[in-house]
Amino acid sequence: MSEATPKIKIMKGAAPDLSAVTYQIFDETHTMGNALRWMIMKNPKVQFCGYSVPHPSENLIQLRIQMFDGLSSLNALLEALDNLDGVCESVEERYLTSLREGRYERWEEKS
Numbered sequence: 001m002s003e004a005t006p007k008i009k010i011m012k013g014a015a016p017d018l019s020a021v022t023y024q025i026f027d028e029t030h031t032m033g034n035a036l037r038w039m040i041m042k043n044p045k046v047q048f049c050g051y052s053v054p055h056p057s058e059n060l061i062q063l064r065i066q067m068f069d070g071l072s073s074l075n076a077l078l079e080a081l082d083n084l085d086g087v088c089e090s091v092e093e094r095y096l097t098s099l100r101e102g103r104y105e106r107w108e109e110k111s
Contacts, residue, residue, distance in 0.1 A: 011062070020066040021073045026059065033061040039080040039087075045071050 005026055014021040025032070033051035040049040040063075048066040065073035098104055 017070050018072045018074050019070045020064075022062055022064045023077065025061050025063060028061050029053065029059075030061075033063065035084055036063060036077075036080055039084045040065060040076055042083075043076050043079065045069070046073075046076055 007026055009024045009026075010018075011022040011024055030053060033053065037049050037051050040046055045068055046065060047068050049064065051061050051063045053061055063077070065076055067073050067076060
């Protein structure tokens with residue numbers, strides 16, 4: 001039986017207090033990388049956040065987070081994931097409400 005690949009991994013070189021860490025997140029692309037970077041940078045305790053896709057053939061992103069005052073970047077990542085989930089739920093709720101109420105543009109192709 002093969003071992004499952006973890007969803008997230010802390011790369012070598014992380015600060016012992018996790019205040020400066022590069023995370024590898026598997027099975028994600030620029031879509032998640034940019035959304036996470038944006039949400040993490042909204043946190044005033046974050047000094048730096050950036051992401052990269054090491055190679056197009058690798059299905060992973062690398063997310064670097066550096067915190068002020070020795071705070072844990074893992075807490076910032078978890079908070080950002082929770083906030084991003086809330087944003088997605090809100091968008092879905094408004095979209096479904098709009099569909100139910102018929103508030104969208106209809107287009108008919110004329111032959």
